Amino acid sequence: METRAIDWWVGIFVLLGIAALVVLALRVGNLSGFAYDSGYVLHADFTNVGSLKTRSPVKIGGVTIGEVTHIGMNPKTYMANVTMRIEPSIKLPIDTGASIYTQGLLGEQYVAIQPGGMPQNFKSGATITLTQGAVNIDQMIGQMVFSKAAGSGKSSGNQ
Amino acid sequence: MAMLEFIPQLGRRTLQTVPGLGVASRFLLSSLLSVFNRHFSFQQLFRQIYGFGVRSLILMVVAAFFTGMVLGFQGYYALVRFGATSALGTLIALSLLRELGPVLTALLFAGRAGSALTAEISSMKATEQLSAMEMMAVNPLAWVVAPRLWAGIISVPILCAIFDLVGIFGGYLISVPVLGVDGGTFWAQMQSNVTFSGDILTGLFKALCFGVVVTWIAAWKGYTARPTAEGVGNATTLSVVTASLTVLGLDFILTALLFS
Structure with missing residues (x-):
């Protein structure tokens, strides 16, 4: 085979490899997630973050508007401190609430934002105070079983 | 008596293997470093990348496509019992990027290109071409071995990236149009669970190690x-067998180190 044709083929081969890597990065690995780098930062303290992870989505009404960048522990209040980056075009009133919900029964957890109605908006670095932590299914089942047991105990006592 | 023969055999084997490994390492290093030798030719390197990489492309693409499609079917079969088919995209992507992509690329490469490489160099040796080069003061490591080694090291990660991509596409074709998994969920779940440095680059790093080996x-x-x-x-036989077994063993070690 001619040398020139080989050079061409090798060039195409290397370009194909680079193209594959770029597509993998953008389409599969979501490297475009750094779009939120320009966003502003909000904090929120939760009693329980469940299985929330960094890079979990932050949503309003199901639409993703940011992502969780850091999860830490507040040593004074013993609450889980979640740091989020929010898209700069979304301004949130200062009485906005945040909850941790689960997508479906087994899906991943995300931060759901309930916008408030106050005229002032959060500035970057502010902390959301109205929060509701993740629902602990174990605890819920425990309570249900306990109340069931208590209920049946009462009814058998009446007989 | 058999026992008595076994013990000196063990010693002899050890004495052969350990320095053998040392000589093989020196062979690798001096070949890789001979890119600075005046007998190293980039034209040869390109010729070998063409032979190893470009001409393995069709094999890799077909293998990747079918691997991805089978992963789609099999993953769906397992996940549909738990109503968790939304995780199918994650399953396919992570299996391919972390394990199947690098390992299958390396195994196919050992069969497709490694065997040819061994046969070529050994028949050059059998027909005394290597000795003839030394007679002419041409360093056979720089002229013959180095371009082939570098071509393998460059080709395998590229082939692996293409393998990953085609495999995921094959998995997508089965999951979404054929099995009816929601397309948006398929990609979204994949994107939120696959990290660029943790999964994609580590997988390619594995492929690089396999390419060297x-x-x-x-x-x-x-x-x-x-x-x-x-x-x-x-x-030639020994080359394919040893390379395949080493890839499988090394994959275990790398997975334990990189993903723990």
């Missing part, structure tokens, strides 16, 4: 083959 073994087996027709055949 497979071409090293192939070149070394060829270089040390007995210069007979039988020796060439034995070396």
